[in-house]
Every structure is written in structure tokens, then in C-alpha cells.
Amino acid sequence: MKDAQETPKSSSKVSKVKQGSVDIYAAQCNNCLKWRVIDTLEEFEEIREKLTEKPFSCNRKAKLCCEDPADIEYDATRIWVIDKPNLPKAPEGFRRSLVLRKDYSKLDPYYITPTGKALRTRNEIAAFIKANPEYEGIALSSFNFSSPKIMEDTIPETAGKKSSANANKRIKILKDDV
Template sequence: MKDAQETPKTSSKIPKVKQGSVDIYAAQCKTCLKWRVIDTVEEFEGIREKVIEEPFYCSRKPKVCCEDPADIEYDATRIWVIDKPNLPKAPEGFRRSLVLRKDYSKLDPYYITPTGKTLRTRNEIAAFIKGHPEYEGIPLTKFNFSSPKIMEDTIPEVVEKKSSANANKRIKISKDAI
């Protein structure tokens, strides 16, 4: 018999990841290479949008310098993804969302409109803007659907990773095997 105070164990071998969530935004200092937590997605997108012309430095955060310990360490306690530099900031009222595929192979980017509609392609964005004249001035170049790179060394070992050579192969089952 199970003790009432014992914590139940789950049978799942793959950690549960809330789909579409990024729990921490961080930027790496160009000088010391330490990771600094960025407080808001808006601030992170602002850094990412201009990171080539204006690299991130620890001193950009109030009361922080390179001698301070890192805010967060790069390790396998969470899944790390790296966005491409200079991606545009989501237009005012829109929100960029990333959804992790169940097989951990990719993050799919989407945009949430000010009305709450989820848009998955540039054509859907164009149709939305055409149907909502109040957003006509927003250029389509402000919407970028490139996917961040998943750092494979941070994917849990229990996740079966796809090999590119086997990704498109189909398994045939002979009638004799059934």
C-alpha cells in the first residue's frame, strides 16, 4: 500500500515543455561572454534587432559589469535556442510566438495579431493587413518566420533525435510479419 504522503511518480520519460513558451530571454556579453537575463521580450527583441550594429555588453544592464557572475549558465538544465541576429522586432501590437515541436526538432514561429488571431505565414499576414486598414503602414519585412537554432547539446537525452539521413525513410512491414 502506498503511503498517503508519498509523492506520486510520473511515467513520462520526456520532460513536459509548455508549448509556445520561452521561460527566459538572455543575451551574451560581447566582452566577457557571460549570459545576462533580459527582463522582457520587448527588450530582448530590441537587443536582437540591432545586435550586429550595437552588440550587447554587461554594462547595458543597470548596476551590472563583466566582473559580476553570469545571470544564467549555459547548460542542459533547460533547452537553449539561439535566434539569428538582427531579426526585426515584432510590430506594435503583434507578438511573435515560438512553438517547440514534440520531437524537439524545431521551433515554429507564429505571430499573434492585436485581435488575438494566430498567423503562420507571410501570406496570412498580408491578408490580415489587407483586411485591417489600421495596420496598412506595417511593412511585411517586419515579420520574420526564421526559426531559432535549437542547441542539440541541451536537448534531454531521453528524446529520440532524428538523424537527417533517416528522417524521410518509411518503414515497410511485410504481410508475413503481421
């Protein structure tokens, strides 16, 4: 997953402009609203999976409390994204991966199988499970292809925004309709 900033009851992730890479996972404390770095993807997924029933708080990390300074500040030094709360943790052996589009418009979710194959849809997951009976017990509901929201105020001004050619086509179509 990429960077993320979320509401106090949400989890988050953080990534640099480096495409397809996450450099920091973070969660925002439900009490003091400070950002705390989460050490591993596994720990982050556990927090995100149960966020509504068990909101993240500073004291969840050893030797940390709300009076301590934030681990990281929300700013434009990296791209932040908001991941949805309560997404299921990737099944054992699988890894959820997010790839940032070149135009910074969206993160595309993939699941990497234990064999290293990237799957983009539930249909591909179902076909993989059917072809590999050792994964038969894994429910399709364990896979979520929701895309995190990119925080636009953290996208670099020099980043490749959506092509204005599409905007020009829309304008032309509108003019032709008039």
C-alpha cells in the same frame, strides 16, 4: 521565442522543456561572454534587432559589469536555442511566438495579431493587413519567420527524437535503388 545560446555577438533566449513556452530571455556579453538575463521580451527584441551594430555588453544593464557573476549558465537544465541577430522587433500590437515541435526538431514561428489570431506565413500577414486597414502602414518586412536553431546538446535524452520510422523508410528506398 525559446531558449538561445549564441556566439558572443548574438542574442539569446532560454526555455524549459515545457513546449511553446519561454521562461527566460538572455543575451551573451560581447566582452566577457557571460550570459545576462533580459527582463522582458520587448527589451530582448530591442537588443536582438540591433545586435550587429550595437553588440550586447554587461554594462548595458544597470549596476552590472563584466566582473559580476553570470546571471545564468549555459547547460542542459533547459533547452537553449540561438535566435538570429538583427531580426525586426514585432510591430506594435503583434507578438512573435515560437512553438517547439514534439520531436524537438524545430521551433515554428507565428505572429499573434492584436485580435489574437495566429499567422504562420507572410501571405497570411498580407491578407490580415488587407482585411484590417488600420494596420495598413505596417511593412511585411517587419515580420520574420526565421526559426531559431535548437542547441542539440541541451535537448533531454528522454525527449521524443525524430521517428526512426522515417530513417527506416530512407534505408528501404536506398536498398530498393541498389
